[in-house]
Amino acid sequence: MSDGHVLVARQLTKRFSPDRPPAVDGISLEVSRGEVLSIVGPNGAGKSTLLQMLLGILTPDSGTVRIFGVDIIRHRRRVAHLINYASTDLSLPYSLSVRENLEVFALVYNLPQPGQAVSEMMERFSLEPLAKTKVGRLSTGQIARLSLAKALISRPEILFLDEPTATLDPEASAEVRQLLLEQVRKERLGLVYTSHNMREVERLSDRILLIESGKSVACGTRDALYGLFDCDNLEAVFIRSVNQARQDRRRDENADK
Template sequence: MLKVSKLFKSFNNKMIIKNISFNVTDNSIVGVLGKNGAGKTTLLGMLMGLISPSSGEINVFGKNLKKYKNEILKKINFQSPYIDLPKKMTVQQNLFFYSRLYGVMYFKDVIDDLAKNLQMNDLLKKNYGSLSAGQKTKVNLCKALLNTPKLLLLDEPTASLDPETSIFIRDFLVNYKRLHKSSIIITSHNLDEIQSICSEIILLKSGEIDSHGNLEFLLQKNKYSSLEEFFLGQG
């Protein structure tokens, strides 16, 4: 699904990403952890083709991202609560716009199904700018699913959501992964969330991979009972 090899990235002569290599298999959910400034956002930007690596290679679906960028981007998508949609358009208008942008066939049916499954039918006619932070997070996730991505990149997918809705979104993502045999990469500061849905984690520290592997194995190996203990123990 995804293969990252010897990735480096520098800004203004400062190395932000240092020799990162990892694989993401089909039908998996991988959590990317790290303190602020660890390189999580830069890494996601490179995986989406928005930021060019200084060196190294990214292969998605067996193809080089730099060479086959347009083809690959049709099958991936991204969600972040920190990126707003046009505020004066209704939610439905926004979703129509992005559906056309993504080239989604029968997009009205796709939007209806997603709105129903995400329990957000009541938001469709509202202006995006009038929504609460939690409602915007749900709409942004809906937008990211319009093209039924095989690789979904999520930055804080449950930010600003109440606990009940957060659990609903987690369950939704697990079911989406299972139904579509997709892979999901999640960055989050919610360690309980990562532990509940991710089979693997990548822990970044100062732009390097500090730990990577099966979550259960890493906890047992280091004799930790929770991801929070592991994260704090790794410094």
């Protein structure tokens, strides 16, 4: 493992059905401390499958994921306390209040001073006025803030976020983005992030991994990708790279025939 890398994944491959192409096909990536890596790709490109393998809850057909040098697939319990995750597809128990939810997760993550950790998160994410409000009564934006508080309460070294702002209005998205950047800079945590919002990815990411049909199309800084695809914004890079990858694939398929 290179110095400074908190996560190193090599040649990850996952195929769910023998009749279909792999959902993830030989993807490698690494994340350093304090770095934001965005994973970008069209729907069904394999982003969620890749995240599940990085989280150690989906076994790859081949390849490795090492977190601080530990193989997370084989020894998940040794590093599970160093990672956390939030997704728009997930929620938290509706009938529990904001504070109660954070208390539960502070205990689940075995924090030495759970009460203090809960208070810190409540303050950091401006959740105090909502402390006694049940999750079922929160707005989508408030749930997103709570999910982030839950994801950060364990002081993770690596945070995985699956489209955290997908359901938010522009103002709430900006707020969440700001909170995330503050956390990344302050705590120096590695952030692995998926989003369909290209403006957001441009603003947040140190590096961007473009994937299509489970394969890595390109990976680099925003400016490197602009140069590579001769574009001046990420949306154009996305469209051009995906089209190019699809054309290459069709050409390969035709050549095979």
